[in-house]
Amino acid sequence: MPLTPNIQALQQACNDKTPQQILKLAFDTFGEQLWLSFSGAEDVVLIDMARKICPHLQVFCLDTGRLHPETYRFIEDVRQHYQLNIDVLLPDSEAVNAMVREKGLFSFYTDGHQECCGLRKMAPLRKKLATVGAWVTGQRRDQSPGTRSQVAAVELDTTFCAPDRTLYKFNPLAAMSSEEVWAYIRMLELPYNTLHERGYISIGCEPCTRPVLPNQHEREGRWWWEEAANKECGLHAGNLDKNSSAGA
DSSP states (O other): OOOOOOHHHHHHHHTTOOHHHHHHHHHHHHGGGEEEEOOSSTTHHHHHHHHHHOTTOOEEEEOOSOBOHHHHHHHHHHHHHHTOOEEEEOOOHHHHHHHHHHHOTTTHHHHOSHHHHIIIIIHHHHHHHTTOSEEEOOOOGGGOTTTTTTOOSEEEOTTTOOTTOOOEEEOTTTTOOHHHHHHHHHHHTOOOOGGGGGTOOSOOBGGGBOOOOTTOOGGGGBSTTSOGGGOOOSTTHHHHHHHHHHTO
16 A cells, blocks of 8 residues: 655654655655666765665666767666666657657757657656655755755655655755765765766756856756756656745
8 A cells, every 4th residue: 555654744854854864764664665766967876875774775767768878888887886776767669759750859959858858758757656655866956046946855746646646755865065966976986977077967868968168057058959947857847846836
């Protein structure tokens, strides 16, 4: 049976807690119903912390079919480094082929990235999250001041919850800065995506990601042809809109 702990009690329990303490609370509460989302960027910090708390953690990542070669190699490096069984989620090939036949491989440059992200990211994630009780992400408030500044340590996921289930979403790294994340990676000599050495900070699909210039924010390298307000693929947008409107 799905667990339905009180969200207010969980939020209070996460107040002023370290990422490790938030992760432990998540594991203690949800056990095998908890999955970690690994995006192939700085989420290695999340995995490193979680592995020290729960040796048998469950991890998934999204393979859109358009990732950089460096990202695929990084995912494999993390799998081997931690001896993890990473559940790689793939999009529905028929749906993607239908879009490409009709619009070509780069339609998002003219009509926006939402349709492509919807097929390659949202749909496989929705299918996965329909089977879990809670998931953990590496979202941080400093990743995008315009959309993620109010990210909570734990929240109800109203975007991906199935009609008959309550879905919980933990963001243990919400209060960490980019500097703190990279200090952790360097201190423990963790594997990382080599694209970071070439000016890539926020890393997504290859056609939609580019390096940022000095003093540019990391999200300016994502979907750079669109307005800043649209720089979310949809994975977190529903919760971000809710948090922003609520001022939470």
